[in-house]
Amino acid sequence: MLSYRHGYHAGNYADVLKHSMLIQALKAMQKKAKPYVYIDTHAGAGAYSLTDEYSQKTGEYLDGVAKLWQHENLPVALADYVEAVHHFNAEYDGELRVYPGSPAFVDVELRPQDRMVLHELHSTDHELLESYFIQDKQVKVLNSDGLQGLIAAVPPLERRGVILIDPSYEIKTDYIDVAETLIKAHKRFATGIFMLWYPVVKREQTEAMLTLLKNSGIKKQLRIEQAINADSDEFGMTAAGLWVINPPWQMDVMAKEALDYLAPLLGHADGYTTVKWEVGE
Numbered sequence: 001m002l003s004y005r006h007g008y009h010a011g012n013y014a015d016v017l018k019h020s021m022l023i024q025a026l027k028a029m030q031k032k033a034k035p036y037v038y039i040d041t042h043a044g045a046g047a048y049s050l051t052d053e054y055s056q057k058t059g060e061y062l063d064g065v066a067k068l069w070q071h072e073n074l075p076v077a078l079a080d081y082v083e084a085v086h087h088f089n090a091e092y093d094g095e096l097r098v099y100p101g102s103p104a105f106v107d108v109e110l111r112p113q114d115r116m117v118l119h120e121l122h123s124t125d126h127e128l129l130e131s132y133f134i135q136d137k138q139v140k141v142l143n144s145d146g147l148q149g150l151i152a153a154v155p156p157l158e159r160r161g162v163i164l165i166d167p168s169y170e171i172k173t174d175y176i177d178v179a180e181t182l183i184k185a186h187k188r189f190a191t192g193i194f195m196l197w198y199p200v201v202k203r204e205q206t207e208a209m210l211t212l213l214k215n216s217g218i219k220k221q222l223r224i225e226q227a228i229n230a231d232s233d234e235f236g237m238t239a240a241g242l243w244v245i246n247p248p249w250q251m252d253v254m255a256k257e258a259l260d261y262l263a264p265l266l267g268h269a270d271g272y273t274t275v276k277w278e279v280g281e
Contacts, residue, residue, distance in 0.1 A: 025244075044125055046133070049097065061265060078258050114138065119142050252275055
């Protein structure tokens with residue numbers, strides 16, 4: 001437990017999906033001048049070097065963000081995403097050397113009236129995250145359990161918010177704990193945009209979690225999923241997705257455009273994509 005380090009996976013195909021949709025959720029919130037809060041239950045280290053031992057050991061970013069790095073005429077969500085990553089690599093003359101974590105993407109979008117609440121339990125990543133935001137009074141960094149912290153953080157004073165739940169799923173009970181926590185949080189803050197990232201390692205574990213959400217009575221639940229391989233009982237992630245409650249207007253359209261573009265770049269012959277309203281209005 002607590003051995004997971006996102007540095008090994010930063011910028012992979014799952015991050016492309018997660019962060020491209022996260023940016024669109026933030027832009028939707030900015031359409032109103034009213035403040036909002038961003039809550040991250042598993043915030044990570046803030047930013048990641050793609051030249052360090054973690055990224056170089058796996059090379060996962062090569063089959064993720066690197067595939068899009070020199071592309072033009074991208075769908076809106078991917079264009080905004082690549083532009084954001086370029087921002088963090090501006091000093092490297094066009095080379096892809098740094099990948100921002102979710103809080104760093106949000107920090108670029110944060111307006112003076114908005115704020116962030118970041119939870120990170122891993123001691124080393126918490127120290128890095130705290131150092132990253134040490135001068136930023138709009139950001140609160142907590143070395144605490146993000147699922148427990150989420151319940152305490154909602155409803156926010158702003159009554160507007162984007163919540164990213166992005167755990168490591170290191171132990172089997174994480175799947176059910178996540179679903180139950182999200183349902184409790186939604187009862188306290190029914191208008192928030194909840195974005196749950198999930199892996200598919202064993203399909204039955206993932207679907208058990210998502211079925212709890214589908215059967216919870218919560219409305220407006222959207223599945224956005226990209227599989228690079230067919231489901232398998234062998235070790236390793238074959239697909240990843242976002243389960244979005246209260247997605248902003250046209251997120252389903254933007255997600256489909258993005259995944260249709262990504263599929264031939266990132267997927268294999270037996271891969272597939274899904275954009276589906278699992279629960280409607």
